Amino acid sequence: MGLYKIVKYLAYALGIIGAIFALMIMAGDAGTADSMGNNVLYVTYVVLALAILLVLIYVLKGLFSGDVKKTLVTVGLFAAIIVISFVMSSGSDLDLTPFTSKGQDVTESTSRYVGAGLYTFYILAVVAIGSMVFSGVKKIFNR
Structure with a gap:
């Protein structure tokens, strides 16, 4: 079975x-x-x-x-996007006093992780939308 x-x-x-x-x-x-x-x-x-x-x-x-090589290249590009996003986010551009005064454990590193996640999402969204537009334009011109 x-x-x-x-x-x-x-x-x-x-x-x-x-x-x-x-x-x-x-x-x-x-x-x-x-x-x-x-x-x-x-x-x-x-x-x-x-x-x-x-x-x-x-x-x-x-x-x-x-194809293992193609898979590893894709995983490597994804990891590179995450690293670039982490480097772009600073974590210090947010006033954390409203959060810490309410007893929430928000630090600069937490803010940096959230910023890196948002930047990663934005980059991947732009890549996805760009690839859909490119595919559509390519299909139109190949007819």
Whole structure:
């Protein structure tokens, strides 16, 4: 039996278990609903762990069966974008006193990580939009 069939049957089983838990929560009283909510969280954790595991399996399977050089170049470019974003963000251009006075643990390094994440998002969004525009223009001129 292939891995696809195993995953399909596992998804069906987890879906049925989730539906049973949902019905038990809707039919039960408040105390039962709280305890069943915890059970649903455990099912969610198991499903998340299985999804991450299967994604890793398929990625590694595809990595070793495909062009490793192209994959490593793509991962390297992504890492370069993250490094460039981290260098661009300073973290000191924000007044942190409103956050620290309320007891929140916001430091310059936290601000720098958030800024790096935002810069990474902006760069990747521009690259994605640019590649879609380039593909569309190329398709128009090739007709």
